Structures are given as C-alpha cells and as structure tokens.
C-alpha cells in the first residue's frame with residue numbers, strides 16, 4: 001500500500017515537473033515573439049551602439065532570440081536586437097541550420113550585386129527584391145566574446161546583410177527594387 005502511494009506521488013511530481021518545463025519553454029518562445037516591434041517604431045531607425053564585453057544581459061537576450069529562431073515553425077533567417085527594441089549592435093542569423101549569435105559585426109562585401117527576395121519580421125506582409133552582395137566576409141564577437149570570421153554566400157550572406165542593415169536603421173522598404181527581376185529565390189524564404 002505504501003509503495004503504491006509513493007509511486008502515485010512520484011508520477012504526480014513528474015507530471016507537475018513536465019508542466020513547469022512546458023510553461024518555461026512556451027514563455028521564452030512567446031516573450032521574444034511579443035517583444036518584436038514593427039514599423040514605424042522609432043528604434044528601427046536608430047543607429048545601434050556597440051555591445052560592451054561585460055553586457056551579460058544582452059548576451060542572454062541574444063540566446064533567447066537564438067532559441068526563438070531555432071524553434072520557429074515558420075522559416076526565419078535572422079533577428080536583430082533593434083527588432084526587440086534594443087538599439088545595440090547584435091543579431092542572430094541562421095547559418096547551416098544553426099542560430100549563430102553575432103555581436104559588433106563588421107562586413108566586407110565580396111562578389112557582384114544580386115537581387116534577393118526578402119521579408120522582415122518588423123514589416124508585416126511586405127516582400128520584395130533588394131540588391132545584395134553575393135558574398136560577404138563577416139567578423140563578429142561570438143557569445144563567448146571571441147572574435148570570429150566567416151565567409152558566407154548567397155542566402156546566408158543576404159541574411160547577415162539584412163540584419164546588419166537593422167543595426168544602422170536601414171530597412172528593406174528603403175531598398176526595394178522598383179521592378180522585380182527574374183525570380184532568384186524560392187517564395188518560401190525566411191523572414192528576417
């Protein structure tokens with residue numbers, strides 16, 4: 001009898017624990033989603049400031065943004081700090097199916113300009129072509145504050161250029177090409 005009661009309590013505790021876990025997961029998901037600001041929010045037009053080495057709060061926020069991107073059902077290419085109303089130079093970009101945290105990035109453009117079909121989490125229901133460099137070399141601080149260098153091409157290069165524009169208050173609506181050129185990317189593209 002005692003054994004059965006104990007087992008029953010154990011099962012109940014397990015259910016409660018998984019409930020708590022589920023709540024924690026869904027809270028972090030919805031909190032980033034709810035933090036996303038849309039045009040014409042003024043933070044989207046600000047020049048973002050560099051992130052300082054001891055800014056752990058911002059690194060933690062970027063980690064939550066990375067989880068949000070990775071767990072997203074819809075395809076999403078990236079999200080920048082200004083899009084959650086924090087005017088600091090950092091973003092998360094999907095590289096090789098992984099959400100990579102990039103702080104204080106500097107970009108060197110390589111290759112010719114090509115049209116890229118893009119959407120933006122901060123500009124609902126707007127898609128269009130913008131010109132992007134086909135390749136980019138990006139230097140950034142990772143979440144352990146180590147300076148990294150990556151060379152990216154095509155979609156991944158477009159994503160970091162889109163996110164880097166956010167750090168300078170530039171949006172795709174500033175760059176939309178008047179005429180859509182020949183389609184170069186699938187319509188099921190990620191939102192950035």
Ligand SMILES: [Zn+2]
Pocket residue numbers: 119120121122162166192
């Ligand atoms: Zn965007």
